[in-house]
């Protein structure tokens with residue numbers, strides 16, 4: 001039993017990120033021709049990660065101050081992000097920076 005929950009989180013996060021991304025660009029970007037957003041753990045992640053992080057972060061940063069407060073994370077209603085807030089906030093200042101979000105995404109994707 002290794003990293004099962006992390007793998008599950010990874011799928012959820014990647015799916016969520018992709019969903020957030022495609023919501024704002026779903027007419028311009030076609031997702032792989034697959035109708036299921038689930039990504040098999042052995043499949044390479046699609047090369048949209050950098051822009052996804054940007055888009056997701058900007059969508060979550062409601063007051064545009066360049067960091068995500070716990071309230072902003074909570075208002076995303078994303079259970080993975082909410083429950084992982086303390087993990088994402090690696091320096092424990094109660095704010096999630098773009099860097100911290102990117103590192104968290106890398107962490108769960110690499111799990």
Ligand SMILES: [Ca+2]
Nearest residue numbers: 061063065067
């Ligand atoms: Ca903010």
Ligand SMILES: [Ca+2]
Nearest residue numbers: 089091093095
């Ligand atoms: Ca922080």
